[in-house]
Amino acid sequence: MSKEHDILTTPIRIGSRGSQLALWQANHVLYALRDAGHAAEIEIIRTTGDRMQQPGFVPPANLDGKGIFIKEIEEALEEGRIDLAVHSLKDLPTQLAPQFTLAAIPKRADARDVWVCEPYWALHTLPMGGRIGTTSPRRRAQLLALRPDVQFVDVRGNIDTRLKKLAAGQCDALVLAAAGLDRLKRAEWVHQRFSPDEICPAPGQGALAIETRSSFTDRDRAIRQAIAFLDHPETRFCVEAERVTLDALGGGCSLPVGAHCVPEFNKWRMFAQVVAPDGESMVQIETEATFDTSSETLGQWVADDLKSKGALDLLSLSAS
Helix, strand or coil, X not given: CCHHHHHCCCCEEEEECCCHHHHHHHHHHHHHHHHCCCCEEEEECCCHHHHHCCXXXXXXXXXXXXXXXXXXHHHHHHHCCCCEEEEEHHXXXXXXXXXXXXXXXXXXXXXXXXXXXXXXXXXXXXXCCCEEECCCHHHHHHHHHHCCCCEEECCCCCHHHHHHHHHCCCCCEEEEEHHHHHXXXXXXXXXXXXXXXXXXXXXXXXXXXXXXECCCCHHHHHHHHHHHHXXXXXXXXXXXXXXXXXXXCCCCCCCCEEEEXXXXXXXXXXXXXXXXXXXXXXXXXXEEEECCCCHHHXXXXXXXXXXXXXXXXXXXXXXX
């Protein structure tokens, strides 16, 4: 029996949102911990982002949009009500507060965005002026770059809610993250998986993040040791490089920035893209780096190259 088993005399408490996808993600970690011999349980925490999706919710005037799906979960983590939190990595800010750390990043699922539309099975077949359901500034800008004629409809909610709104005719198509549909076994809705040079994914998309306290109490050390086996080094490198790029460009999860890094033939390959809100202008780069390059070096180099090509000017349009 390992030392962390001796210290962890009570179950490991996993904090999660209550959506179907969030619970899938939390249970994925729960079952892995139990298979490793640890007692574990899930505590559901309702976040500001969840409340925003309810009819009639009026957001506070000072809401900045950052961390709306994690604020209450991090509060529970800091107060010791939970031991770790499972997030979609793309929901996390690029800079965590010092009392928290990303203790494990499991192997990433499909990072791509996908096209969901029954009558028209690809973006190019959608009739002129077709209505696409998305609230993502990144997806809107990238889609306009490919199809400047399309219209957008604000479609919010979890995956099932969005699929129901599509079926009810509130929009003609959806663009969603592949990972969520795959994890919930809704892949039959997917008719096109966009290559990253068509629709470049959000930094960290498709990856999970297991966040813990960074303190050095015996329990917190034991928690980090208990979940260390879930960390996937290649995924961690890729998403760290992507997040460094995003951070260097301003760090906002609502920025029209895509970044996608993968290991390929003994090197890292990274594609990144910044698009003006109207889709009419963009800067993008594709680069390679050797395996001895650090994720921070690669991410910063990509950001610097994007800046040299005018990325900050395009991002300033998004802020105006």
